[in-house]
Amino acid sequence: MASSRAGSAPSKRGIFAASFIGTSIEWYDYYIFGTAAALVFGSLFFPEFSSTAGTLAAFTTFAVGFIARPLGAAVIGHFGDRIGRKSMLVLTLLLTGGTTFAIGVLPTYAAIGVAAPVLLMLLRLLQGFGVGGEWGGAVLIATEHASRRRRAIYGSFAQFGVPVGVLTSNLAFLAVSGMSDEAFLEFGWRIPFLLSIVLVAVGIIVRSRLRDAPEFEQAKKDKALSKVPIVELFKRQPRNLVLASLTSIAPPAVGYTVIVYMLTYGTTVIGFDRTTLLTLILTSTVLWIATIAFSAVLADRFGAKRIYAIGAFTAVVWPLPMFALVNTGDTGLALLAFVVAAIVQGIMAGAQGALLSEIFSVQVRYSGISIAYQLGGMVGGAVTPIAATALYGAYGSSTPIALYVTGLCLLSFAAVFGLRAVGSADGAPAPEGARATVREAGPVD
Template sequence: MTSARKTPSIPTLVAASSIGTAIEWYDYYIFGTAAALVFGTVFFPHYSAVAGTLASFATYAVGFVARPIGAAVVGHYGDRLGRKSMLVLTLLVTGGSTFLIGVVPTYAKIGLAAPLLLVLLRLIQGFAVGGEWGGAVLISSEHASPRRRAFYGSFAQFGVPLGVLTSNLAFLIVSRLNDDSFTSWGWRIPFLLSAVLVAVGFVVRRKVDDGREFTELKESEKVSKLPFADLVKRQPRNLVFGGLAAIAPPLVGYTVMIYMLTYGTAVVGYNRTTLLTLILLSTGVWILAIVGCAMLSDRYDAKAVYVAGVITAIVWPFPMFALVNSGNTGAACLAFMVAAIVQGIMAGAQGGLFTEIFHPEVRYSAISVAYQFGGMVGGAVTPLLATALYDNYHSSTPIVIYMIIGGFVSLVGVLGLKRIAPTRAAAAVPGPRGEAATVVAGKRAIRD
């Protein structure tokens, strides 16, 4: 018999789910921003400007290599021990490694040991982040009825624009320092401030228990002993297509939020503070788009909404770069605002979609691995490849073509996904008016 559990309030779930992803993306964006603006000088001073940028982005990309490994390991224990315990662990490790990056000595102080320490901390950070998003989605979505899963699953996605918002605010403030102060110590401040966010997140996450579906699995002793092996055996199709579907969101996000800082300043000639301000302004639109599209996903179909988002990710790169290339601040602002909507469409649907395509026994492992595969392909490679493409062709067109190809790959992925029927525990979760949710027939009950 499943023990009675009170469903946490929506504000509590929003805070618990989004705080971790906010810290995750705060950590990743301050690193990516620092890689674009200062790491080439501080940690790779003997390289040319382009080579230094590539080296710093390579260090940035190293963290993504560890993410799928972290997704598998953390997902394994998340499916065996519980979502909450792994979320607390990933929060502490991610935040701790970020804080330590802020105190790493420069190349001028300790030589080659400086970039090596930076790489080590990035690997640790990436490993922990690998298990963050999956748990953050599940800690909310498994408390929801099937017809509200996309809305609840979107809570984790709020952390992405919030992380971008806080990281850009931090860098916007320190970027007002003169170049010498910014390069010598100013860039460290955003990394050190992560300790405050971790403390807040730790307190919030300890207040939320695992959802009813996972609790029922534990009490009925149906927890998988080898979740990833069971996943590969039972749902290989959704694992592969889910990973492909997950490429488009980070492909757009990392192009806009990371690469554009380098491209916009070095190529087009925008002021660094101007670009940070435009990205900051776009986060409000991003959050609204997530909420609206999550509600549309629950009302109609998460898969259809996600498909629409991927199509916009295919269509928008050409006009986006054209607007940025104009050198006009207003045009660049429009480019970032629409890009925020593009990301918001996919983010609003993704949590609910990924929750409903995997069985609860393997769900933490499944959505973590699929999501991190997409992040590695769409996120890690993009700043590196975009920098190399522009350096070779002196045009943004090859970058746009690369983004379009990545979008088509994601479109194939999402179209190939199949849903599973909601479990009894999920169907019994109270709906918005307190009544038990009715399992929706037809498209909601498609089995693999």
């Protein structure tokens, strides 16, 4: 029986494709909203506001997606722990892809008045709800098929999707940024949103060929799954949930400072050209991807917790130098600022999938890692562009912004040391049946 399961298990290439391609598409959908919020949404959907107020309103709409993400993590995570990982991954693609396409055809304030920003916010909520369940499922469909000594490498499959989503979303906007301002505002910004429907179709085809990992299938067969996973999660592993959420703040705090806030700050305050900034961020993303791969290898060798802590420490020390380099107005120094920021994120990302997967038991794992990741994203990602805009408006300096990001990353650096793996003294006991299943089924190596 075990041999049969192992023989029909998906290949490493299939797992990589389902985790990486799907997540790349999801984050492409998500990041084009952030780029559009920084570049055009203020003038198109909030034209009666002042320049600063319009930017704040656009970033608030961007932040609304983060508010929905923990709810999506809880709901989709519940069914992911009850029904299976594969079906939820198909659902998340449909949700995010459909809403992204709808944003691309949404009338602006000039056409339908106040209904435009209201609809934009509702679509962003639905998009965030879908993204809330994406990352956890993509990580688990990979890590639960992996042997223990390859868990970080498999967990990094989904992590590649984040910078690739940044890369492709920036490429999409870079392709239309050469238009005149009038053409860009009239229809150019819509093109990246409309293209997403093709990418989603590809992702659904890839993910439909998946199957859940033996560990989860055995727990389902043994009727060992939790009836209400989130209740069991809060009851059995509240410490790991809180600490994992705090640990997850640093990557989005650094990432969204660069890929969202810097687009506004760099163009309106420092005077960079829009196309130049997009190109610099795009270039730095290549290093982000490479660092994820290198970090994952190190995490499997030296431990995910140790490597993540190193990454979190670099996140603490980099914001001040990063802003100082950008403030020079020099293109080369700004590129250096973004490249190092990309490396900082990559170190944490390469270890994060394995780190969070090993601290929750299989019955609550989808819920646990999804909620933790999305709560961290809400604090680190949603609030940061808004706080940065408000801080600069109040003080006229980037120093308070840098110190704010440093403080968020310091929380993550402190929290990671308190995490405990399943089966350790402070972690929930690992199910014996699930551990046996993994050994018998022969996870992909």
